[in-house]
Amino acid sequence: MPSDFLSPQTSIVDSHPSIPSYADILAAAARIAPHARHTPVMTCQTLDERFGARLFFKCENLQKVGAFKFRGAANAVFSLSEEEAARGVVTHSSGNHAAALALAARLRGVPAYIVMPSNSPAVKQAAVSGYGGKITLCEPTLAAREQSAGEIIARTGAVLIHPYNDVRIIAGQGTAALELIDEVPDLDLILVPVGGGGLLSGTLIAARLAPRPGPQVIGCEPAAADDAYRSWRAGRIIPVEHPDTIADGLRTSLGDQTFPIIHALVQQIVLAGEPQIRAALRLVMERMKLVVEPSAVVPIAALLEGTPRIAGQRVGVILSGGNVELSKLPLE
Amino acid sequence: MPSDFLSPQTSIVDSHPSIPSYADILAAAARIAPHARHTPVMTCQTLDERFGARLFFKCENLQKVGAFKFRGAANAVFSLSEEEAARGVVTHSSGNHAAALALAARLRGVPAYIVMPSNSPAVKQAAVSGYGGKITLCEPTLAAREQSAGEIIARTGAVLIHPYNDVRIIAGQGTAALELIDEVPDLDLILVPVGGGGLLSGTLIAARLAPRPGPQVIGCEPAAADDAYRSWRAGRIIPVEHPDTIADGLRTSLGDQTFPIIHALVQQIVLAGEPQIRAALRLVMERMKLVVEPSAVVPIAALLEGTPRIAGQRVGVILSGGNVELSKLPLE
Numbered sequence: 001m002p003s004d005f006l007s008p009q010t011s012i013v014d015s016h017p018s019i020p021s022y023a024d025i026l027a028a029a030a031r032i033a034p035h036a037r038h039t040p041v042m043t044c045q046t047l048d049e050r051f052g053a054r055l056f057f058k059c060e061n062l063q064k065v066g067a068f069k070f071r072g073a074a075n076a077v078f079s080l081s082e083e084e085a086a087r088g089v090v091t092h093s094s095g096n097h098a099a100a101l102a103l104a105a106r107l108r109g110v111p112a113y114i115v116m117p118s119n120s121p122a123v124k125q126a127a128v129s130g131y132g133g134k135i136t137l138c139e140p141t142l143a144a145r146e147q148s149a150g151e152i153i154a155r156t157g158a159v160l161i162h163p164y165n166d167v168r169i170i171a172g173q174g175t176a177a178l179e180l181i182d183e184v185p186d187l188d189l190i191l192v193p194v195g196g197g198g199l200l201s202g203t204l205i206a207a208r209l210a211p212r213p214g215p216q217v218i219g220c221e222p223a224a225a226d227d228a229y230r231s232w233r234a235g236r237i238i239p240v241e242h243p244d245t246i247a248d249g250l251r252t253s254l255g256d257q258t259f260p261i262i263h264a265l266v267q268q269i270v271l272a273g274e275p276q277i278r279a280a281l282r283l284v285m286e287r288m289k290l291v292v293e294p295s296a297v298v299p300i301a302a303l304l305e306g307t308p309r310i311a312g313q314r315v316g317v318i319l320s321g322g323n324v325e326l327s328k329l330p331l332e
Numbered sequence: 333m334p335s336d337f338l339s340p341q342t343s344i345v346d347s348h349p350s351i352p353s354y355a356d357i358l359a360a361a362a363r364i365a366p367h368a369r370h371t372p373v374m375t376c377q378t379l380d381e382r383f384g385a386r387l388f389f390k391c392e393n394l395q396k397v398g399a400f401k402f403r404g405a406a407n408a409v410f411s412l413s414e415e416e417a418a419r420g421v422v423t424h425s426s427g428n429h430a431a432a433l434a435l436a437a438r439l440r441g442v443p444a445y446i447v448m449p450s451n452s453p454a455v456k457q458a459a460v461s462g463y464g465g466k467i468t469l470c471e472p473t474l475a476a477r478e479q480s481a482g483e484i485i486a487r488t489g490a491v492l493i494h495p496y497n498d499v500r501i502i503a504g505q506g507t508a509a510l511e512l513i514d515e516v517p518d519l520d521l522i523l524v525p526v527g528g529g530g531l532l533s534g535t536l537i538a539a540r541l542a543p544r545p546g547p548q549v550i551g552c553e554p555a556a557a558d559d560a561y562r563s564w565r566a567g568r569i570i571p572v573e574h575p576d577t578i579a580d581g582l583r584t585s586l587g588d589q590t591f592p593i594i595h596a597l598v599q600q601i602v603l604a605g606e607p608q609i610r611a612a613l614r615l616v617m618e619r620m621k622l623v624v625e626p627s628a629v630v631p632i633a634a635l636l637e638g639t640p641r642i643a644g645q646r647v648g649v650i651l652s653g654g655n656v657e658l659s660k661l662p663l664e
Contacts, residue, residue, distance in 0.1 A: 042394075062374075062621055066621060282658065285623050285658055286658065288394075289393045289398060290622065290623065291617050291618075291621040291623055292621075326617055327661065329659065331659055
């Protein structure tokens with residue numbers, strides 16, 4: 001049978017045998033269930049009226065550590081063998097993944113080594129140490145981070161857990177959409193913010209590789225960090241060079257684990273401007289009374305720009321996180 | 333039988349036959365059910381650990397118009413006869429009650445006349461007109477407000493609905509505690525912010541005048557607007573003269589309908605300082621990821637000051653509202 005006749009589901013699995021399957025998402029859900037929060041789904045009449053649609057918000061800002069990142073980190077940490085876990089885990093990140101990995105490791109009772117640039121805000125360092133992470137500060141360059149992580153691995157044998165370019169992380173992030181699809185029947189569409197692509201990849205697998213494929217999935221990205229959009233159009237990874245967006249969680253570029261999944265399965269990637277992100281932040285905080293971070297509202301920002309059109313549809317939105325400095329809210 | 337042997341429940345009902353009964357709260361719950369939101373109850377591990385207790389937050393910030401006030405307003409508006417309702421309702425308020433009454437009236441399809449001081453912030457006027465309220469601006473004095481309301485009543489026959497000193501309002505506000513007690517069994521205590529006393533009175537009736545009396549209730553008040561505390565201690569209404577608190581919803585004084593209920597049934601009234609209110613605001617927004625207004629966190633602020641002591645107890649907290657100007661959050 002010529003490959004043209006293969007469904008995308010088959011072709012993606014065939015050409016990338018290492019990518020997580022729908023069964024991996026189910027396994028991740030069972031693995032993290034004792035540790036992660038089953039977050040609520042909320043609705044908002046004002047937003048429904050504004051967009052002429054029914055919106056269902058999966059509130060990952062209410063997840064442990066305030067972001068979906070805990071799902072992937074918990075799945076990765078609890079996937080390790082006893083012997084691997086005992087040596088600890090390591091990552092270089094200054095964001096939600098660092099806090100999530102620290103907490104997941106603490107829950108398993110193993111060390112988490114977090115390499116952070118020396119210019120990380122004190123509040124982020126405090127969050128990581130508050131969850132028991134062992135911080136190593138380094139120069140704020142990628143080379144310095146990788147060198148510090150390498151030294152820790154050489155010394156301790158700790159397992160590197162990348163923030164998104166890791167099948168265990170991708171499978172864990174997919175559990176948010178799994179819960180959403182389970183709770184809200186007949187969704188037409190799910191909107192997901194995209195940075196490194198872990199959440200989008202996991203959502204795509206949960207929605208499109210299910211035995212009975214579910215809603216379409218659209219990735220939503222800041223126009224000022226549009227590497228996923230350009231990579232999706234070009235058919236190859238085009239890293240972002242100077243991301244300049246208030247959506248600080250989405251400044252990263254797709255990885256070689258996330259790009260093929262996204263390229264094969266996503267319906268579309270849409271862009272949102274900075275004023276729309278600020279307006280969406282105000283809208284969600286004022287109307288839904290939820291504290292969210294700028295990255296989380298990029299799907300609403302895209303809707304404010306008019307793309308995608310969702311009138312008459314039932315649309316899931318993953319509100320990815322709520323870690324924002326309240327005294328400096330970037331509001332329109 | 334000497335009155336010493338009467339239960340407080342009996343004596344309060346005997347001495348004030350006009351106060352709402354538990355049955356009135358049940359009736360209010362049935363009346364507003366098609367209109368009000370059954371708000372979720374949330375928990376927070378960080379706060380539980382901090383206070384060594386189990387806290388259950390009734391999220392009235394997620395109520396329609398962003399505050400519990402919609403419960404009382406809806407109960408009042410839907411209690412009116414067809415003939416009364418047709419003439420409309422009127423109030424003088426610049427806060428959540430005004431928006432709540434406007435929306436309740438719109439849902440019943442009758443006019444709401446809202447008298448607001450001419451110096452009300454534009455955002456509050458916009459909220460009221462957004463819900464269809466007909467605004468009359470007047471000089472920012474109580475006399476001018478009452479005169480304006482009187483003129484509207486003379487002209488239209490509209491029914492005055494006071495923000496708290498009204499049995500229909502009190503019964504409506506009690507439905508929040510009714511839902512909380514129904515959802516969370518074996519509460520030891522409920523903490524409630526107190527301004528004019530409508531929410532506290534309704535909560536007291538729901539908790540203490542139930543056929544099988546439930547949790548004790550403690551009122552929580554800003555020290556800078558401590559009229560309820562002083563009135564409770566003195567046994568008579570002592571109005572606040574110069575309330576100077578960021579908890580703008582709690583600057584009002586008890587009324588002659590709310591004071592007797594509170595005096596007879598409340599376990600205690602505790603005070604919270606302004607720095608503690610600001611710290612509590614940050615704590616709830618950062619940790620629970622909920623947008624709340626300063627008035628809503630006064631119970632948490634009291635706990636931060638150490639009174640009441642709740643270690644080992646199951647404690648309900650009514651998060652009364654979430655209408656706050658986000659660009660001017662008064663954070664510690």
